[in-house]
Structure formats: C-alpha cells, structure tokens
Amino acid sequence: xxxxxxxxxxxEHAGVSKSLVSLVLRGSDQVRPEKREAVLRSVRELGxxxxxxxxxxxxxxxxxxxxxxxxxxxxxFVDLLxxxxxxxxxxxxxxLLADARLNRRTDDDLTGPFLDLxxxxxxxxxxxxxxxxxxxxxxxxxxxxxGARDPVPPGxxxxxxxxxxxxxxxxxxLIGLGHRRIAHLAGYGAVGELRRRSFETTMRAHGLAEYAVxxxxxxxxxxxxxxxxxxxxxxxxxxxxxxxxxxAAVGALSAAEDLGLSVPGDLSVTGYDNTSISRLxxxxxxxxxxxxxxxxxxxxxxxxxxxxxxxxxxxxxLTVPTLEIRGTTAPAVA
Amino acid sequence: xxxxxxxxxxxEHAGVSKSLVSLVLRGSDQVRPEKREAVLRSVRELGxxxxxxxxxxxxxxxxxxxxxxxxxxxxxFVDLLxxxxxxxxxxxxxxLLADARLNRRTDDDLTGPFLDLxxxxxxxxxxxxxxxxxxxxxxxxxxxxxGARDPVPPGxxxxxxxxxxxxxxxxxxLIGLGHRRIAHLAGYGAVGELRRRSFETTMRAHGLAEYAVxxxxxxxxxxxxxxxxxxxxxxxxxxxxxxxxxxAAVGALSAAEDLGLSVPGDLSVTGYDNTSISRLxxxxxxxxxxxxxxxxxxxxxxxxxxxxxxxxxxxxxLTVPTLEIRGTTAPAVA
Numbered sequence: 001x002x003x004x005x006x007x008x009x010x011x012e013h014a015g016v017s018k019s020l021v022s023l024v025l026r027g028s029d030q031v032r033p034e035k036r037e038a039v040l041r042s043v044r045e046l047g048x049x050x051x052x053x054x055x056x057x058x059x060x061x062x063x064x065x066x067x068x069x070x071x072x073x074x075x076x077f078v079d080l081l082x083x084x085x086x087x088x089x090x091x092x093x094x095x096l097l098a099d100a101r102l103n104r105r106t107d108d109d110l111t112g113p114f115l116d117l118x119x120x121x122x123x124x125x126x127x128x129x130x131x132x133x134x135x136x137x138x139x140x141x142x143x144x145x146x147g148a149r150d151p152v153p154p155g156x157x158x159x160x161x162x163x164x165x166x167x168x169x170x171x172x173x174l175i176g177l178g179h180r181r182i183a184h185l186a187g188y189g190a191v192g193e194l195r196r197r198s199f200e201t202t203m204r205a206h207g208l209a210e211y212a213v214x215x216x217x218x219x220x221x222x223x224x225x226x227x228x229x230x231x232x233x234x235x236x237x238x239x240x241x242x243x244x245x246x247x248a249a250v251g252a253l254s255a256a257e258d259l260g261l262s263v264p265g266d267l268s269v270t271g272y273d274n275t276s277i278s279r280l281x282x283x284x285x286x287x288x289x290x291x292x293x294x295x296x297x298x299x300x301x302x303x304x305x306x307x308x309x310x311x312x313x314x315x316x317x318l319t320v321p322t323l324e325i326r327g328t329t330a331p332a333v334a
Numbered sequence: 335x336x337x338x339x340x341x342x343x344x345x346e347h348a349g350v351s352k353s354l355v356s357l358v359l360r361g362s363d364q365v366r367p368e369k370r371e372a373v374l375r376s377v378r379e380l381g382x383x384x385x386x387x388x389x390x391x392x393x394x395x396x397x398x399x400x401x402x403x404x405x406x407x408x409x410x411f412v413d414l415l416x417x418x419x420x421x422x423x424x425x426x427x428x429x430l431l432a433d434a435r436l437n438r439r440t441d442d443d444l445t446g447p448f449l450d451l452x453x454x455x456x457x458x459x460x461x462x463x464x465x466x467x468x469x470x471x472x473x474x475x476x477x478x479x480x481g482a483r484d485p486v487p488p489g490x491x492x493x494x495x496x497x498x499x500x501x502x503x504x505x506x507x508l509i510g511l512g513h514r515r516i517a518h519l520a521g522y523g524a525v526g527e528l529r530r531r532s533f534e535t536t537m538r539a540h541g542l543a544e545y546a547v548x549x550x551x552x553x554x555x556x557x558x559x560x561x562x563x564x565x566x567x568x569x570x571x572x573x574x575x576x577x578x579x580x581x582a583a584v585g586a587l588s589a590a591e592d593l594g595l596s597v598p599g600d601l602s603v604t605g606y607d608n609t610s611i612s613r614l615x616x617x618x619x620x621x622x623x624x625x626x627x628x629x630x631x632x633x634x635x636x637x638x639x640x641x642x643x644x645x646x647x648x649x650x651x652l653t654v655p656t657l658e659i660r661g662t663t664a665p666a667v668a
Contacts, residue, residue: 064447072415073610078407085436094447097431102419113398113428117451221614254615276407280555281588282616 005046014042065093065303066114070126071101074247076273076292077125080147083296084123091304093120100129111137121303127189128152142306146299147292149190152314157302159317161290163191166321167198170242170270170288173323175206178332179240179268183213183231185224185252187244192219195244195272213238217248224251225258232259232267239267239332246271246278249285253328264330274324284327291319339380348376399427399637400448404460405435408581410607410626411459414481417630418457425638427454445471455637461523462486476640480633481626483524486648491636493651495624497525500655501532504576504604504622507657509540512666513574513602516542517565519551519558519586521578526553529578529606547572551582558585559592566593566601573601573666580605580612580621587617587662598664608658618661625653 011018016035023031024039031039065088069077081095088095096119100110110129114122121142128134128150135153137143144157152158174182182203186196196214203212217227224243231238232255243249249271253263261267271278274289298317306312345352350369357365358373365373376382399422403411415429422429430453434444445467448456455476462468462484469487471477478491486492508516516537520530530548537546551561558577565572566589577583583605587597595601605612605621612619632651640646 062451064451072406072409073412075406075409081406081433081436094437095432096447096451097433098429099415099431102415103428113430117396117398117430225615250614250616257616277611277614280584280611281559282584282591 009046010039010042013046014038062118062120063093064117064119065095066111066117066119066122067095067097068110068114068122068124068129069097069099070129072099073101076245076275077147078276079292080125080296080299083293083298084146084300085296087297087300087304115140121307123299123303124148127191142303142310144299144302144306146295147290149194151190154314155311156314157299157306157317158314159295159299159302159319160191161292161295161321162318163194163321164198164201165318166272166288166290167195167242168202169321169323170272170286171199171202172206173286173325173329174240174242174268174270175202175208177240177268177329179238180208180211180332181213181236181238182208182211182240182242183215183238185217185227185241185243185248186214187217187219187248192244199242217244219245219248221247221251221254224248225255226251228252228255229259232256232261240329241267241269243269243271246273246275246285246287249287249328250277250283253283253285264328266333268329268332270329278324278326286326286329287324289322289324291321294319339382341382343380344373344376344382347380348372396452396454397427398451398453399429400445400451400453400456401429401431402444402448402456402458403431403433406433407435410579410609411481412610413626414459414630414633417627417632418480418634419630421631421634421638449474455641457633457637458482461525476637476644478633478636478640480629481624483528485524488648489645490648491633491640491651492648493629493633493636493653494525495626495629495655496652497528497655498532498535499652500606500622500624501529501576502536503655503657504606504620505533505536506540507620507659507663508574508576508602508604509536509542511574511602511663513572514542514545514666515547515570515572516545516574516576517547517549517572519561519575519577519582520548521551521553521582526578533576551578553579553582555581555585555588558582559589560585562586562589563593566590566595574663575601575603577603577605580607580609580619583619583621583662584611584617587619598662600667602663602666604663612658612660620660620663621658623656623658625655628653 007018007021011021021039024036098113103110122137124145125147127148138153138155145152146159149160184199200212203209215227215231217223228241241252243252249269252269256263256267263269271285271287274287278285278287341352341355345355355373358370432447437444456471458479459481461482472487472489479486480493483494518533520526534546537543549561549565551557562575575586577586583603586603590597590601597603605619608621608623612621
C-alpha cells in the first residue's frame with residue numbers, strides 16, 4: 001500500500017501554504033477563486049482525503065446525516081428518502097442509513113453507531129425504537145422524526161402525512177360510491193390509532209356508525225388475508241374493505257379471490273401508503289398517497305433549520321395526503 | 335445542554351483510575367472481572383460515550399462496516415443483509431448503509447462517506463458504482479462485493495449466487511414440463527450476461543437451440559410488460575417466458591392477462607431472485623432463490639477473514655441457488 005497523500009503534499013502540488021489548503025477544505029470564503037480551484041484540482045489529482053477523524057475532532061462536523069430506518073423489508077419510505085436527499089444534498093450533506101431491525105441485535109441504543117461516528121443530525125424514519133434514548137440524542141444534535149406520530153422528547157420535530165385527513169378521503173370515496181357496510185382492517189401504534197379514529201368519525205359523520213366494522217390486523221399480507229376471511233365469511237358481509245396499509249389490502253384481495261368474490265364487482269378494497277406494490281398492474285390498488293416525498297423534504301428543512309439555529313420547541317408538520325383511485329373500488333351493488 | 339460525561343467522571347464514579355477505564359473500553363483482558371463490571375456499570379449509569387473521533391484516531395477501529403447498496407427501491411438484497419448481519423454482529427461489528435443512487439448526486443466517490451468516517455471494512459451489494467475507485471479503497475480496508483459479478487480490482491472478494499446454475503435449473507424445469515418455444519427476457523450487466531448465456535447453453539444442450547428466443551428487457555415491470563407483448567403478439571409465440579428477474583416476470587404476467595392468455599394454462603412465466611413480490615399470494619411466481627442469506631453470511635466471513643489477515647488474492651465464492659416452484663408454471667399445451 002502506498003502512503004496516502006497528506007495536506008502537505010496537496011499544498012506543495014498546488015504551490016500554496018498548508019493553511020490555505022485547510023481554509024479551502026473548510027469551505028472558507030476568504031480564498032480567491034483561482035487559488036481555491038488550484039487546491040481542489042490538486043486534491044482530486046492526488047486523491048487526497050481529509051482525515052475525517054482528525055477533522056471531526058477539530059471541527060465537530062462530519063457533513064453527514066444519520067437516517068435510522070425501521071425495517072428495510074417494508075420499503076414504504078423510499079419516496080421519503082428521495083425527498084430527504086434533495087435539500088440535504090443542496091446543503092452539502094450526505095446520508096448514512098441504519099436499519100433498526102438489523103442493529104437491534106447489536107446495539108441496545110440504536111442511535112449509537114451514528115453518534116460514535118459524529119453525525120451532524122439524525123432523522124428517524126418511522127416508529128421510534130426507544131423514545132427515551134432519543135431525548136439524550138436530541139440534547140446533542142438536531143433530531144427529526146419523519147413518517148411517525150408517536151410521542152417524542154422535547155426539542156424533536158415531527159413531520160408526517162395527515163392520517164386523519166387521508167383516512168377521511170378514502171372513507172368518503174367509498175361512501176360516495178354507495179357503500180354502507182364498510183370494514184376497516186385496523187393497524188396498531190399511533191398511526192394505526194389515528195387512521196382507525198378517523199374512519200369511525202367519518203362513518204359517524206355520515207350517519208353510518210352502525211355499519212362501521214373494525215377488525216384488528218397485523219398489517220402483513222397474511223394478517224390482511226386472515227382478517228378479511230373473518231369479515232367476509234360472516235352474514236351481512238361488508239361491501240368494502242378499507243385497510244390501514246397496502247400490504248394488508250393485498251391480503252384482502254387474495255381473501256376475496258379465495259372466497260369467489262370479484263374485486264371491485266362484489267367487493268371494493270383500498271390500501272394506504274401508495275407503495276410500489278399498490279402500483280403493480282396486477283393489483284392496481286386504490287390507496288392513499290401520504291406525500292412521502294414532501295414529508296422527506298420538510299424533514300430535511302427542519303433538520304437544516306435546527307443545525308443553523310439549535311434549540312427551540314419541537315414542532316409538528318403534517319403534509320396533505322391525496323387519494324389514488326385505481327382499479328379496486330367501484331359502486332356498491334345493492 | 336448538560337456537559338457530556340468524560341472518562342474522568344466514569345473513573346471517579348467507579349472508584350478506579352482513568353487508565354483502567356480506558357483498558358476496559360478497549361476490551362483488554364488484563365482487567366479483573368469485578369473491576370470491569372464496575373466500570374461498565376458506571377459507563378451505563380452516567381451515559382458515557384467514548385469519543386469515537388478521538389478513539390478512531392488512536393485505535394483506527396470504528397467497529398463499523400459500511401454497506402453500499404445499489405438502489406433501495408429494488409429490495410432484492412434484504413435476505414443478503416440479514417445473512418451479513420449475523421456474523422458481523424457476532425464479531426461485535428455493526429453496519430451502516432448508504433444508497434448509491436441517493437448519494438450519487440452528492441459524492442463523486444460513493445465510498446467517500448464511509449472512508450471519511452473510518453469504517454473497518456466495506457461490503458458492496460450489487461453492481462459496482464465505479465470499479466476503479468474500489469481499488470483505492472481496497473488498498474486501505476477489506477472490501478467484499480456481494481451479489482454482483484462485475485470485474486473487481488485485485489484483493490477484493492466476490493460472493494454471489496451461481497447464476498449459470500440457477501438459470502439452468504429454471505430452464506430445465508420448463509423443458510421438463512414439455513415447453514420447447516421458450517423466451518428469455520434478458521437483463522444487462524455481468525449478471526444479465528451470465529443468465530442469458532446459461533439459458534442459451536441449456537437450450538442447446540437439450541437440442542432446443544432453434545426454439546430459444548432472447549428479448550432484451552430493462553428489468554422493470556413496464557419493461558417486462560413491453561417485452562412480453564412483443565413476444566406474445568408474434569406468430570409462433572412462446573409457451574413459456576423465463577425472465578431475468580421477478581419484477582420483469584410480473585410485467586410479463588400482466589401482458590399475458592392483457593392479451594387474454596391464462597397463466598399457467600396458456601403460458602408459463604418464471605422470475606429470478608425470489609423477492610417478496612414473487613411470494614405475494616396474488617402472483618405466486620415460480621422463481622429462483624439465489625440463496626441471498628448464504629451470500630450475505632459468506633460475504634461477512636470473507637470480510638472478517640480479511641480483517642484478521644489483510645492482503646491476499648481476491649477470491650470468488652458462488653452459492654447454490656434453488657428452484658421455487660409456485661403457481662405460474664405448468665405443462666405445455668401442444
């Protein structure tokens with residue numbers, strides 16, 4: 001292995017002083033453009049890499065944002081990451097990700113790897129692994145929670161889709177199609193609770209409280225299938241199933257098929273999240289788009305604001321969801 | 335913000351010297367168990383976090399492995415990550431991930447963030463962003479490529495499923511069902527090439543060279559749909575479509591539906607990778623399982639070997655794929 005180039009090599013190559021190289025690398029605006037160019041050219045040509053460990057000791061900036069994901073196996077968050085990336089990229093920050101499910105076995109404190117490596121901020125995507133631990137983190141670096149609605153420690157911003165509004169949209173879509181007996185495959189946690197309450201409130205507001213059925217579900221395809229079989233095998237079965245996420249709705253679709261019911265002829269089915277699965281031509285599921293890209297973009301803005309001006313109350317930002325009407329909803333048959 | 339605890343606070347709290355705390359934190363076996371316990375208890379109670387920047391300067395270990403993913407939107411790699419995680423976890427290492435697609439816009443050199451933060455090793459999952467850059471990285475830390483077959487710089491191990499063998503399995507499955515006119519929706523890159531060549535070789539070995547059709551495809555659902563429509567609209571259409579990945583096969587399924595062909599009655603369709611999409615009850619796609627978990631496990635072993643004994647030739651490890659026969663393949667109709 002050849003010796004890696006040092007800051008001294010860069011200075012010699014560019015014909016400037018070491019401290020000028022250092023100024024350029026810190027992004028100082030005190031350096032004349034032609035000098036800056038010369039230094040950056042030498043950095044590239046020599047393949048110089050600033051020693052981040054030393055740099056972060058002196059500057060306490062790694063120009064990196066940690067993103068803690070809940071579970072890579074359920075990729076509802078890909079639009080959110082895209083939205084997050086643009087403003088962070090524009091600010092010269094890059095993202096490193098960790099999968100909470102994988103690291104759960106290694107670290108008691110899931111934020112540990114990020115803190116050890118000195119990230120400048122943390123975005124928690126989805127439900128919090130451990131709200132208490134987050135409080136400690138938020139005392140040191142900016143923290144934003146995106147796409148979850150659980151209670152957060154002080155000083156943490158929350159950005160999420162408006163679950164109440166989104167559920168009202170899809171419930172009223174079904175009611176507008178003439179459905180009365182509507183069943184909700186309900187999720188869990190704070191988001192599950194918000195969606196279920198909005199379903200019940202909307203049904204009540206339309207005088208349909210007595211027709212509203214809530215069936216708990218674990219939000220997997222199997223869980224959605226089982227819950228839908230329970231609902232559809234009963235007398236007076238619902239004419240529409242409103243699932244708390246897309247994959248449970250996909251389970252409901254196959255339950256309908258197993259029971260010889262055609263979708264949307266005999267049964268309307270809706271999902272939530274507008275994941276890539278809902279967009280498969282074979283499924284073409286009516287669902288709610290939670291504006292994931294916008295959630296990510298706003299979460300990035302919150303983080304950048306906190307980097308510029310640390311401290312201050314935690315805020316809640318809700319984005320406006322939209323309805324994606326596809327092939328699994330149709331007028332109710334009498 | 336309160337002052338974070340220092341190593342001195344831990345020493346005082348535990349009633350030991352600073353250097354003993356330091357020995358414990360470095361994992362020294364020179365410390366008596368009861369002293370070690372006392373120190374670790376104080377670390378926990380005070381919430382002490384060793385300064386990783388300082389630590390990595392002195393020890394040059396971050397106990398972290400960087401994992402560079404190709405594109406989070408196509409989650410074929412989740413089993414691979416699970417397999418990777420177990421041996422790394424057992425060795426006290428954790429994983430940080432980066433999405434090459436997202437960071438492509440920020441960093442010219444995609445491995446940059448990991449190197450800057452001082453990871454102990456790098457696993458590249460999927461096709462390499464820039465083989466040349468990897469050579470520089472591999473001169474400094476252990477590098478393993480998992481799930482790709484592109485040429486790699488010296489000193490880099492490659493672990494992947496045996497694409498030749500997997501494609502032969504699925505081609506012979508179709509031949510065994512009596513299919514002769516079989517079309518391959520071919521991918522690109524080194525893996526695409528291996529799968530295509532194996533399809534052609536296997537067809538030839540069974541005397542079916544003249545019935546083999548290769549249709550290029552971009553490995554998306556839309557691409558699979560378009561390619562299948564081209565194939566199925568021709569006279570003498572194939573009775574089986576063997577796609578180079580699952581999502582292209584899903585596109586072929588909906589093309590068949592659009593053209594009024596029943597699967598598997600009129601047309602057999604197979605995928606590759608055994609992704610979660612292929613396991614949806616609605617699709618239930620016959621596919622090849624690339625032993626992703628085993629690929630990950632072996633990649634971790636290669637990385638740990640290189641950490642223990644740096645240097646040495648790069649090696650190639652191929653895992654044995656298996657056939658997953660589901661609902662989209664059936665005997666050919668004459």
